[in-house]
Amino acid sequence: xxxxxxxxxxxxxxxxxxxxxxxxxxxxxxxxxxxxxxxxxxxxxxxxxxxxxxxxxxxxxxxxxxxxxxxxxxxxxxxxxxxxxxxxxxxxxxxxxxxxxxxxxxxxxxxxxxxxxxxxxxxxxxxxxxxxxxxxxxxxxxxxxxxxxxxxxxxxxxxxxxxxxxxxxxxxxxxxxxxxxxxxxxxxxxxx
Amino acid sequence: xxxxxxxxxxxxxxxxxxxxxxxxxxxxxxxxxxxxxxxxxxxxxxxxxxxxxxxxxxxxxxxxxxxxxxxxxxxxxxxxxxxxxxxxxxxxxxxxxxxxxxxxxxxxxxxxxxxxxxxxxxxxxxxxxxxxxxxxxxxxxxxxxxxxxxxxxxxxxxxxxxxxxxxxxxxxxxxxxxxxxxxxxxxxxxxx
Amino acid sequence: xxxxxxxxxxxxxxxxxxxxxxxxxxxxxxxxxxxxxxxxxxxxxxxxxxxxxxxxxxxxxxxxxxxxxxxxxxxxxxxxxxxxxxxxxxxxxxxxxxxxxxxxxxxxxxxxxxxxxxxxxxxxxxxxxxxxxxxxxxxxxxxxxxxxxxxxxxxxxxxxxxxxxxxxxxxxxxxxxxxxxxxxxxxxxxxx
Amino acid sequence: xxxxxxxxxxxxxxxxxxxxxxxxxxxxxxxxxxxxxxxxxxxxxxxxxxxxxxxxxxxxxxxxxxxxxxxxxxxxxxxxxxxxxxxxxxxxxxxxxxxxxxxxxxxxxxxxxxxxxxxxxxxxxxxxxxxxxxxxxxxxxxxxxxxxxxxxxxxxxxxxxxxxxxxxxxxxxxxxxxxxxxxxxxxxxxxx
DNA sequence: CATGAATGAGTATTCATTCAT
DNA sequence: TATGAATGAATACTCATTCAT
Numbered sequence: 001x002x003x004x005x006x007x008x009x010x011x012x013x014x015x016x017x018x019x020x021x022x023x024x025x026x027x028x029x030x031x032x033x034x035x036x037x038x039x040x041x042x043x044x045x046x047x048x049x050x051x052x053x054x055x056x057x058x059x060x061x062x063x064x065x066x067x068x069x070x071x072x073x074x075x076x077x078x079x080x081x082x083x084x085x086x087x088x089x090x091x092x093x094x095x096x097x098x099x100x101x102x103x104x105x106x107x108x109x110x111x112x113x114x115x116x117x118x119x120x121x122x123x124x125x126x127x128x129x130x131x132x133x134x135x136x137x138x139x140x141x142x143x144x145x146x147x148x149x150x151x152x153x154x155x156x157x158x159x160x161x162x163x164x165x166x167x168x169x170x171x172x173x174x175x176x177x178x179x180x181x182x183x184x185x186x187x188x189x190x191x192x
Numbered sequence: 193x194x195x196x197x198x199x200x201x202x203x204x205x206x207x208x209x210x211x212x213x214x215x216x217x218x219x220x221x222x223x224x225x226x227x228x229x230x231x232x233x234x235x236x237x238x239x240x241x242x243x244x245x246x247x248x249x250x251x252x253x254x255x256x257x258x259x260x261x262x263x264x265x266x267x268x269x270x271x272x273x274x275x276x277x278x279x280x281x282x283x284x285x286x287x288x289x290x291x292x293x294x295x296x297x298x299x300x301x302x303x304x305x306x307x308x309x310x311x312x313x314x315x316x317x318x319x320x321x322x323x324x325x326x327x328x329x330x331x332x333x334x335x336x337x338x339x340x341x342x343x344x345x346x347x348x349x350x351x352x353x354x355x356x357x358x359x360x361x362x363x364x365x366x367x368x369x370x371x372x373x374x375x376x377x378x379x380x381x382x383x384x
Numbered sequence: 385x386x387x388x389x390x391x392x393x394x395x396x397x398x399x400x401x402x403x404x405x406x407x408x409x410x411x412x413x414x415x416x417x418x419x420x421x422x423x424x425x426x427x428x429x430x431x432x433x434x435x436x437x438x439x440x441x442x443x444x445x446x447x448x449x450x451x452x453x454x455x456x457x458x459x460x461x462x463x464x465x466x467x468x469x470x471x472x473x474x475x476x477x478x479x480x481x482x483x484x485x486x487x488x489x490x491x492x493x494x495x496x497x498x499x500x501x502x503x504x505x506x507x508x509x510x511x512x513x514x515x516x517x518x519x520x521x522x523x524x525x526x527x528x529x530x531x532x533x534x535x536x537x538x539x540x541x542x543x544x545x546x547x548x549x550x551x552x553x554x555x556x557x558x559x560x561x562x563x564x565x566x567x568x569x570x571x572x573x574x575x576x
Numbered sequence: 577x578x579x580x581x582x583x584x585x586x587x588x589x590x591x592x593x594x595x596x597x598x599x600x601x602x603x604x605x606x607x608x609x610x611x612x613x614x615x616x617x618x619x620x621x622x623x624x625x626x627x628x629x630x631x632x633x634x635x636x637x638x639x640x641x642x643x644x645x646x647x648x649x650x651x652x653x654x655x656x657x658x659x660x661x662x663x664x665x666x667x668x669x670x671x672x673x674x675x676x677x678x679x680x681x682x683x684x685x686x687x688x689x690x691x692x693x694x695x696x697x698x699x700x701x702x703x704x705x706x707x708x709x710x711x712x713x714x715x716x717x718x719x720x721x722x723x724x725x726x727x728x729x730x731x732x733x734x735x736x737x738x739x740x741x742x743x744x745x746x747x748x749x750x751x752x753x754x755x756x757x758x759x760x761x762x763x764x765x766x767x768x
Numbered sequence: 769c770a771t772g773a774a775t776g777a778g779t780a781t782t783c784a785t786t787c788a789t
Numbered sequence: 790t791a792t793g794a795a796t797g798a799a800t801a802c803t804c805a806t807t808c809a810t
Contacts, residue, residue, distance in 0.1 A: 012769090033225025037805055047771040049807080058805060121366040128371070150380070156371045164352075167359040174313040179320070179348045188342070189381075199789090203794080229780060239796040244781065391810090395773080417609025421801060431775040436802065505750040512755070534764070540755045551743040558697040563704070563732045572726070573765075588790090613784060623792040625786080634784060 016054045019044060021108070024065050028114045028173060032062055069115040071132060078135040088143030089191060095139075096186035103168055104180055110169045117166040133158045140190060149190050161189050208246045211236060213300070216257050220306045220365060224254055261307040263324060270327040280335030281383060287331075288378035295360055296372055302361045309358040325350045332382060341382050353381050400438045403428060405492070408449050412498045412557060416446055453499040455516060462519040472527030473575060479523075480570035483549055487556060488564055494553045501550040517542045524574060533574050545573050592630045595620060597684070600641050604690045604749060608638055645691040647708060654711040664719030665767060671715075672762035679744055680756055686745045693742040709734045716766060725766050737765050 022044045026035050037058055041048045055061040077098075081091050102109040120127050127133075136158035143149030150157070164181065171178045214236045218227050229250055233240040247253040269290075273283050294301040312319050319325075328350035335341030342349070356373065363370045406428045410419050421442055425432045439445040461482075465475050486493040504511050511517075520542035527533030534541070548565065555562045598620045602611050613634055617624040631637040653674075657667050678685040696703050703709075712734035719725030726733070740757065747754045 015769095031223040031225060033227075034223055035225070036803090041772095048805085049771055050769080052806065053769070121362065127367055152377075153371070159371055160373065160377060163359045163363065164356065167355045170313070171355065175319055179345070179351055181352065185344075185352060200793085207794085228778090240780085241782075241797065242795055245794070250780065392772085399773085415607040415610055417607060417611070419609070420799090432801085433776065433803075434774055437773070442801065505746070511751055536761075537755070543755055544757065544761060547743045547747065548740065551739045554697070555739065559703055563729070563735055565736065569728075569736060591790095612782090617793095624784085625792055626790085628785065629790070 012054075015046075015050070019046075019051060019054055019061070020065060020068060023061055024069065024111045024115065025107075025173075027062060027065055028111050028118075032058075066115060066119060069112045069119075071112070071116050075131045075135065078132065082135045082139050082142075087148065088139050088146055089148040089187075091139050092143065092149070092187050092190055093183065096183040099165055099186055100181065100183040103165070103172060110172045113166060113169040114173055117162075117169070128155050128159065132162060136161060143190065148192060150192050157190055161186070164189060204246075207238075207242070211238075211243060211246055211253070212257060212260060215253055216261070216303045216307065217299075217365075219254060219257055220303050224250075258307060258311055261304045261311070263304070263308045267323045267327065270324060274327045274331050279340065280331050280338055281340040283331050284335065284341070284379050284382055285375065288375040291357055291378060292373065292375040295357070295364055302364045305358060305361040306365055309354075309361070320347050320351065324354060328353060335382065340384060342384050349382055353378070356381060396438075399430075399434070403430075403435060403438055403445070404449060404452060407445055408453070408495045408499065409491075409557075411446060411449055412495050416442075450499060450503060453496045453503070455496070455500045458497075459515045459519065462516065466519045466523050471532065472523050472530055473532040473571075475523050476527065476533070476571050476574055477567065480567040483570055484565065484567040487549070487552055494556045497550060497553040498557055501546075501553070512539050512543065516546060520545060527574065532576060534576050541574055545570070548573060588630075591622075591626070595622075595627060595630055595637070596641060596644060599637055600645070600687045600691065601683075601749075603638060603641060604687050604694075608634075642691060642695060645688045645695075647688070647692050651707045651711065654708065658711045658715050658718075663724065664715050664722055665724040667715050668719065668725070668763050668766055669759065672759040675741055675762055676757065676759040679741070679748060686748045689742060689745040690749055693738075693745070704731050704735065708738060712737060719766065724768060726768050733766055737762070740765060 023035075023040055026040050026043060035058075037051060038048055041051055051061065055064060078095070081094060084091065120130060133155055137154035140149050140154040140157050144151065144154070164186065168178075168181045172180065215227075215232055218232050218235065227250075229243060230240055233243055243253065247256060270287070273286060276283065312322060325347055329346035332341050332346040332349050336343065336346070356378065360370075360373045364372065407419075407424055410424050410427065419442075421435060422432055425435055435445065439448060462479070465478060468475065504514060517539060521538035524533050524538040524541050528535065528538070548570065552562075552565045556564065599611075599616055602616050602619060611634075613627060614624055617627055627637065631640060654671070657670060660667065662670075696706060709731055713730035716725050716730040716733050720727065720730070740762065744754075744757045748756065
């Protein structure tokens with residue numbers, strides 16, 4: 001019995017997602033060069049050839065992962081929060097609570113942030129001009145005016161904040177039952 | 193006419209160190225799989241074959257680097273500091289100043305800490321039983337009694353501290369002109 | 385759609401045999417060091433990588449060939465003949481006829497005996513304690529009692545006999561249209 | 577104290593001979609491809625570079641060995657014997673006694689004959705047109721007329737004879753305390 | 769579509785040759 | 790002249806990619 005057009009498409013889409021999801025984790029853990037297509041396929045539980053039905057090359061699969069791993073949602077959310085009519089302290093607490101929750105419960109987010117961070121590390125010159133940094137710096141500046149955030153270069157502090165988030169994402173990825181950062185600790189990075 | 197025994201040994205030792213030093217940086221930046229022996233040799237400015245006069249294989253070179261990258265000095269120094277008859281706050285400030293200095297000026301240290309940290313991440317179960325963590329936790333406990341260090345699990349705090357140092361080592365390795373963590377920020381991770 | 389389990393196994397077994405058979409000839413002619421995997425693969429008509437799907441290394445392929453090239457069949461057959469209730473002369477004639485036939489028509493045998501002989505040459509101390517030698521010596525002793533075989537150390541004569549067979553196997557391997565030893569000549573090595 | 581011209585030349589000649597002699601044995605045992613210059617040098621007890629002071633390349637060293645290993649003396653001697661006014665049987669006995677002696681006592685001869693034979697095996701088409709074969713065949717023909725040599729193709733018999741000598745040279749080279757062929761056995765290969 | 773055996777370009781490793789001492 | 794560390798071309802081996810089934 002031939003499947004309907006719709007089913008067919010769905011099945012393809014599912015397999016593609018399955019590969020992407022698994023490959024993301026694999027690449028994040030091992031890096032590009034240490035990830036072998038054969039191992040990856042075995043890990044997913046499919047044949048090597050199958051990967052090439054969905055992606056032209058290892059390179060393209062990697063690119064796709066990087067593309068998927070953008071942090072637009074994150075940036076958008078951050079922008080929204082930064083524009084709320086609230087004290088900076090409250091904003092920072094909200095963001096930190098959100099981060100704590102995601103780091104603990106959202107594995108996709110953990111993988112994503114690891115990949116994004118590695119990308120950011122490699123594109124050195126633009127690291128500090130990142131939107132994530134800009135919005136965070138804005139909140140920090142607000143907090144400094146309000147006296148709730150420690151003195152210092154706002155971009156330096158934003159870098160400290162996101163760097164810490166990245167570090168714990170890395171830990172979550174590699175260490176079983178790792179001690180996860182709390183919202184309080186994250187907030188304390190910035191607050192007086 | 194052959195060189196004297198002494199010269200010979202010296203020359204061999206120098207070349208071995210030169211390879212190890214350069215390869216450390218290369219492996220730390222690129223990982224194992226993305227490091228090509230050919231590129232590495234070219235980067236060092238020697239022939240490919242020369243590497244194999246000093247190391248049996250790429251694998252062995254990598255292992256040698258990991259072996260060399262222990263942090264015994266660091267641990268010893270930390271232990272010494274922890275036993276000094278000083279307030280915990282002073283100890284933390286001393287350690288933080290030392291870290292700031294090393295992260296800024298000692299490239300070998302930066303490479304070493306990156307490698308050690310990756311090793312520690314991979315040996316998950318023992319991460320928190322590390323000597324580095326133990327000595328730091330001891331100082332933190334002292335500080336908590338003295339009221340100079342924030343409340344909370346001392347091992348969690350030690351992990352936060354060393355994780356931050358690792359994160360900035362990574363940054364130093366990848367990002368040109370990165371904003372380096374200050375001794376004040378490091379101290380503030382622990383101090384009230 | 386994947387092949388059936390059965391087909392798969394058969395195909396793999398066939399390829400393995402094909403490689404072994406061709407490599408045997410190649411190694412026997414050229415020795416280990418002068419056999420290039422690239423040349424061998426080209427000669428077999430397969431890719432270089434294919435060889436490594438079936439054998440871990442050139443070394444292992446060589447060992448496998450040596451392992452396969454035992455002369456158990458030969459020894460068993462010789463033992464059987466030696467126990468027949470026949471005059472030694474008849475036995476020697478039977479064996480010689482068999483050898484003549486195999487040297488002329490059975491290329492696999494020629495390759496095998498060349499490899500086995502080289503193995504035997506390398507394991508010097510046990511050369512004369514070989515089963516092939518023992519059974520032949522027994523027949524020779526019988527013949528000496530019956531007056532049909534020349535006087536002399538039976539092991540020396542067995543060595544002469546098998547050495548001659550080896551020599552002609554070598555010739556067959558290297559010399560096109562070589563003058564092959566006849567059963568009469570082989571028999572005359574031993575018979576009065 | 578500078579050596580005289582004469583001494584100098586002598587020393588050079590000695591080293592050259594030493595290398596040639598050792599390399600001959602090494603190549604005869606292991607073949608060209610399995611002989612590594614490094615191993616050979618170590619075996620001789622000199623530095624690798626030293627070999628290149630006397631021979632342009634491994635190839636040239638090998639060629640030199642092959643050139644030295646001609647059998648002109650052997651051929652000349654055989655020709656002389658073949659022309660003596662003696663019965664073929666006597667000639668064969670003389671040659672066989674000579675062979676027995678050389679195989680037993682003259683290691684240089686053993687190495688030489690091994691190399692020459694390998695050369696002859698490789699130049700297939702001319703094997704049976706070799707001078708060694710021609711002179712031997714002539715003696716055999718004489719013997720057949722005199723009734724002292726077995727019937728059959730004289731070249732086939734010459735091949736059997738020299739093949740046997742080659743085989744025992746090989747044995748001598750590889751097998752410690754090998755059972756060496758006797759002059760009687762050699763003679764019996766041809767004589768009735 | 770899915771598979772995994774086969775391929776060969778790319779990478780690791782060896783070894784004949786050079787050369788500074 | 791003799792040496793052996795250094796070199797890089799040649800060779801062994803791996804792994805991304807293809808393709809017959």
